[in-house]
Amino acid sequence: MKVKTAHMELDAEPFSSYFSVLLCCETLVQECVTVSAKIPKKLKEKMQRLKIKPSKIMRKALEDEVKRREIEELKEEIKKLKPTLEKMGVNDIVTAIREDRDNR
8 A cells, every 4th residue: 555645655564553653643744742641550451451552542532522622612602792693683694794705
């Protein structure tokens, strides 16, 4: 399988163990950092026995939590804007949206 990045094209087979790191750092075009967590020893043993990869689970859980909190922030903003929007008529809002789109 060929992997094309912004800087090069290479055969992924010899680098299969490093492919996910390459994919993360090249495709997403963002710097990756390491995040660690302390867990009970028994949990780690169970994870190893079940062959659970914690990095994928932690990444997904963190992405979900960030998304949830961003939604909460947006809900708060909407809550703050609601009294102002209620004073405006639907036609005013439609006109404002059209003007904004036309100015792009």
